[in-house]
Amino acid sequence: MTDDPDGAELGDLVRQRVEQGKAAGWYSDDLDEQLAQQFQRAAVDPLKFPVLEALPGLVDSLRIPTMADLRVHSESMIPAGAQVHNVVSRLVGRQIGAVLTSVSQFGQDVQGSLRGVIDSLEELRSIVTTEVFGDLDSVHHRLVAVEQRLARLESERSAVTDE
Numbered sequence: 001m002t003d004d005p006d007g008a009e010l011g012d013l014v015r016q017r018v019e020q021g022k023a024a025g026w027y028s029d030d031l032d033e034q035l036a037q038q039f040q041r042a043a044v045d046p047l048k049f050p051v052l053e054a055l056p057g058l059v060d061s062l063r064i065p066t067m068a069d070l071r072v073h074s075e076s077m078i079p080a081g082a083q084v085h086n087v088v089s090r091l092v093g094r095q096i097g098a099v100l101t102s103v104s105q106f107g108q109d110v111q112g113s114l115r116g117v118i119d120s121l122e123e124l125r126s127i128v129t130t131e132v133f134g135d136l137d138s139v140h141h142r143l144v145a146v147e148q149r150l151a152r153l154e155s156e157r158s159a160v161t162d163e
Contacts, residue, residue, distance in 0.1 A: 025155030028147060038140075052121060059114045064107035065100055 021027040028034070074085035 025152055026148070028151055034144075052118075052125075055114070055118050059111055059118065062107065062111050064104050064111065066104055 018027060018031070022029065022031070074082045074089065076082050076085055078084075
């Protein structure tokens with residue numbers, strides 16, 4: 001073989017051997033289609049979900065309100081409105097603070113729960129990727145081996161009956 005930067009010569013050799021294998025009954029006629037489907041499945045991550053990948057960032061970017069957010073603006077266009085706003089703010093400030101504290105705690109709990117869900121989904125994804133797909137590949141390879149054996153037996157049987 002010569003130095004072939006495109007690999008055309010090697011490709012021709014592989015095609016020639018495949019054709020010989022098909023003629024000898026080693027490979028099924030739809031081998032090309034099976035390989036194309038297998039390579040297509042292998043090239044795509046079926047468990048890649050862009051939305052799932054974006055979730056950790058979205059959860060971390062959640063802004064949970066704090067007491068620093070408890071600002072009641074007292075500006076008013078109405079005469080003496082600013083004083084009324086200040087009085088009302090002092091009267092309900094404690095209640096608003098308690099509500100804000102409850103909302104903040106709820107936000108932290110939700111954020112923690114969402115992180116747990118995301119971690120569980122990632123763990124499930126890795127289990128499916130490694131174990132389930134590995135098992136499926138093993139079953140597929142066994143099935144292909146059985147089909148090849150059957151094709152050889154069929155080829156041998158037809159060769160014997162043709163004689």
